[in-house]
Amino acid sequence: MNNIGIMQGRLIPPRGREHVQFNPYGQEISEEFEKISEIGLDYIEWIIPKATPNLFLDDFYSCEATQKLIKYFKVPINAVCLDYLMDMDLSKDENLIFAKKLLTWIANIAYRVDCGLLVIPIYVKNMDFPTIQALLSSVIENFHVRIAFEFLDANSFTGINFINDLNYPNGSNYYRIGCCFDIGNNYNRDVIKEMENYNNYNMLHHIHIKEKDSTGNSVPLGEGVFGGKYWKEIFTFLKSINYSGNFTLQVARGVEGEEVETIKEQIEFVRDLL
Numbered sequence: 435m436n437n438i439g440i441m442q443g444r445l446i447p448p449r450g451r452e453h454v455q456f457n458p459y460g461q462e463i464s465e466e467f468e469k470i471s472e473i474g475l476d477y478i479e480w481i482i483p484k485a486t487p488n489l490f491l492d493d494f495y496s497c498e499a500t501q502k503l504i505k506y507f508k509v510p511i512n513a514v515c516l517d518y519l520m521d522m523d524l525s526k527d528e529n530l531i532f533a534k535k536l537l538t539w540i541a542n543i544a545y546r547v548d549c550g551l552l553v554i555p556i557y558v559k560n561m562d563f564p565t566i567q568a569l570l571s572s573v574i575e576n577f578h579v580r581i582a583f584e585f586l587d588a589n590s591f592t593g594i595n596f597i598n599d600l601n602y603p604n605g606s607n608y609y610r611i612g613c614c615f616d617i618g619n620n621y622n623r624d625v626i627k628e629m630e631n632y633n634n635y636n637m638l639h640h641i642h643i644k645e646k647d648s649t650g651n652s653v654p655l656g657e658g659v660f661g662g663k664y665w666k667e668i669f670t671f672l673k674s675i676n677y678s679g680n681f682t683l684q685v686a687r688g689v690e691g692e693e694v695e696t697i698k699e700q701i702e703f704v705r706d707l708l
Contacts, residue, residue, distance in 0.1 A: 436677070438704060439477035439512055441642075441684040445469045445693045454652060454687055455517070457481050457488060467507040469694055473701065477512035479553070479682045482540065484518040490543050491536070497543050504547060512680055513551040513582075513614075513640060514544050520555045520586070524565050534569050541577040551640060553614045555584040558592070563599050570600065574610050582614035582639040589623065590631035597637055612637040617668065618644030618652065618684070621659045626671045633675050641677075643704060644684045652686035654696075655703045669707040 445466045446458045457480075458466050470478055482488050489496040504510055516537070524530050537552075544552060552573075560566070570581060585593040593613055600611050613632045617625055619642075632638040645658035645665075656662045681704060688696030 436708060437476035437512065437680045438701060439479055439680060439682050440470060440475050440697065441479050441515070441682055442466065442481045444683065444685065444687070445473075445697060447690050447693060448687070455481065455483070455684075457483060463489065464503055464507075467503045467509050470509045471507040473694065473698060475509070475683075475697075475701070477510045477680070479513040479515055480511050480549070481515045482518050484521070490514065490540055497546050500543075500547055511544075511547055511549045513553050513682065514540060514549055515553040515555070515584075516540065517555060519560075520557065522560070524560050524569065525562065530565060530568065537569060537573055538576075541573045541579050544579060545577040550578065551580050551582060553582050553584055553640060555586055556588075557586050558588050561588065561592075561596055563596070566596075567600060570611075580609075580639060581611045583611070584614040584616055584619075584642065586619065590628040594631060594635050594637060598635070609636060612639035614640040614642060616642040616644065616684070617660075618642070618646045618658075621646045621650070625660075625664075625668060629668075629671065630675075633677070638675075638677065638679065640679050640682070641672075642682050642684045644686070654686055654688070655700055665703075665707060 441455070443456050443458055446462050467478070480490060482490055489500050518536070519533060522529050522533055524533060541552060573579065574581065583593065583597065597611050597613065615629055615632060615638060620628055629638055643655070644652055645655045645660055647653050647658045656665060683697065683700055683704070685697070685700045
């Protein structure tokens with residue numbers, strides 16, 4: 435049975451924050467863990483946006499605080515999404531040095547809270563092999579994490595070639611580097627064919643679930659360009675390949691203050707497809 439989790443922040447009211455995605459702060463963190471536990475989701479996917487206070491970026495005391503939340507609410511962190519890397523210009527040496535130091539710290543904390551997957555959203559502009567190789571060097575081996583690239587503007591052929599290059603000539607990273615496939619972000623592609631391509635190379639490691647309309651805005655599952663029928667086809671395909679990875683809900687927000695009700699509806703949508 436696949437685990438279903440949620441992207442951090444989706445169960446917290448915006449409270450004046452404009453963007454769909456943000457990470458909770460202070461008491462909001464434990465508030466969300468409690469809601470996840472009550473709803474019965476399997477895990478939370480932690481997110482690290484840029485220029486935002488984050489427990490993963492503090493000291494080891496904060497790591498202990500995170501461990502206590504996991505233990506008390508019985509809600510594991512199964513993945514960490516490194517949003518801060520999206521808009522960094524890694525061709526600049528100072529940015530690459532900063533990104534590598536931060537990634538090493540995050541991988542260390544992830545290891546300490548038993549999280550084995552780091553999701554890296556990436557644009558084509560940053561898909562320079564020597565740069566990413568330098569970024570990842572030692573992280574996988576030292577902290578026993580897997581890396582899943584979420585390709586934001588590249589098709590599966592480009593993604594597969596990029597991952598193959600990173601798997602090194604001796605294959606030491608084979609199965610350790612793969613793809614986090616965002617279904618909603620690929621609304622203008624043949625989603626099933628794209629996932630099939632990654633699966634053929636054993637690279638389909640993780641899936642983000644969202645739906646978008648024809649203009650690229652997030653909408654409730656089943657109400658966008660896919661509709662209920664195509665979602666059934668998507669999950670029929672995933673069953674046919676025995677996909678055993680996780681599903682993270684990164685779904686549209688509903689009415690403020692009704693986050694729990696909104697997510698419950700989206701959970702049922704997905705569970706009906708499994």
